[in-house]
Amino acid sequence: MNNAIEPITKATMHSEFDVNRYRAEFPALHQEISGRPLVYLDNGASTQKPQAVIDAVESFYAHDYANVHRGIHTLSQRATDLFEAARETVRQFINAASLEEVIFTSGTTESINLVAHSFVRANLQPGDEVIVSMMEHHSNIVPWQLLEQQVGLKVRVIPINEHGELLFDEFLKLLSPKTKLLAITQLSNALGTITPLKAMIDAAHDVGAKVLVDGAQAIAHMEVDVQALDCDFYAFSGHKLFSPTGVGVLYGKRALLDAMPPYQGGGEMIKVVSFEGTEFNELPHKFEAGTPNIAGVIGLASGIDYVTQIGLGQIAAYEHALLEYATAKLSAIDGLRIIGTAKDKASILSFQIAGVHASDLGTLLDHQGVAIRVGHHCAMPVMAFFGVDATARASLAFYNTREDIDALVDAIQKAISMLT
Ligand SMILES: *Cc1c(COP(=O)(O)O)cnc(C)c1O
Secondary structure (H helix, E strand, O other): OHHHHHHHHHHOOHHHOOHHHHHHOOHHHOOEEOOEEOEEOEOOOOOOOOHHHHHHHHHHHHHHOOOOOOOOOHHHHHHHHHHHHHHHHHHHHHOOOOHHHEEEEOOHHHHHHHHHHHHHHHHOOOOOEEEEEOOOOHHHOHHHHHHHHHHOOEEEEEOEOOOOOEOHHHHHHHOOOOEEEEEEEOEOOOOOEEOOHHHHHHHHHHOOOEEEEEOOOHHHOOOOOHHHHOOOEEEEEOHHHOOOOOOEEEEEOHHHHHHOOOOOOOOOOEEEOOOOOOEEOOOOHHHOOOOOOHHHHHHHHHHHHHHHHHOHHHHHHHHHHHHHHHHHHHHOOOOEEEEOOOOOEOOEEEEEEOOEOHHHHHHHHHOOOEEOEEEOOOOHHHHHHOOOOOEEEEEOOOOOOHHHHHHHHHHHHHHHHHHO
16 A cells, blocks of 8 residues: 555655756845845745746836737737736636636735625625634735724634644634635645635535635645635735736636626726716726736746746645755754644744744844744734744745755854844
8 A cells, every 4th residue: 555655755755856956047046145145935925036937027028018908009919918828827727717717916915805895895785794714814804804894794703723723613603694705815824824725615605605715825835726626716916926026816706706896997997988887898807907017917927837837736745845844953943932833734934932032033044144034924813822923934935945944943043042
């Protein structure tokens, strides 16, 4: 039995993963900070860009630039072709059923706000509830709180345990016919917890609720198939996926998007405008008012092509091994406590060191060329749950190495010796 599965395990092992080849393709990784080689471990905040993405954006501006969907001249047609080809790239990447289900936005935050205003607010019934978890990013908390204040939506919160795992039974208790939407992260940016998404989606559907997945962290670390998940909405950003800032995606099931009113009004989202009445454009353009981030969308397609060539399955296996290595190394440091120890975990290491303030640690690490994030990671409720106001967070991407982890550990040891 064990023999039968061994070849699969071997094929996905990091030894087959040519990390140095990939690293070479990220120009920003090859520089010195404070006279030391940069060790970039802030990928949860944003990722560096491969040369292919930089080239795609530059080439667009240098050769093909014009506005989209507007002109019959050659450049406008080229720009439109590249823009719409990017939509197909995204569709395949997340396995959406049709192009109409892929809406370009400015990022995860806008994607969630679109659902908040167009789906939830516009269809709100008295007593409606939205369920989120304790470990959501602020951008999947505050839009719902705003609706709570403005129109009386009720926000319910799934609690977690001391490992940072969702309490599934408590989640089931919150579900009721009043639940309009479950808005849940796939991978916590503060703790690294992977949520049991499929089971949660099925349970939410059983009471007639819809599900919005915050995929901002997950999208760069695991394969995502929106049809297999059967989620109703899925949101992610380009910049955490090795692509430009200011661009993101909202996936939505077509029947839902069709029934939703526009989110913003302007050019592109209309068919006919008159003061007697305006006819809205078809999907996906109904939700893309105004001139979009054309270069960003083209860069996003290039970033997706890049990770697809490597393979998200390969990336996940490599990062999993690296996370285990880093967890063991960090745990061995005296006084260091890892915050977020879920069984199902990816890419994030949040920690605290006794007697050391996270921001002092961040500064001393930067002086040694090591970039991490310190603070509340836009997840203050989860910080409060663990009784801390800040943690240090090292977050991995597939271009990180064991040498990066060793450099992190050395830098932490030096910082501790200076601060305690
Ligand atoms: C980064 C992040 C967001 C917000 O993404 P933006 O790109 O800032 O809109 C939302 N949720 C999670 C889990 C994140 O990590």
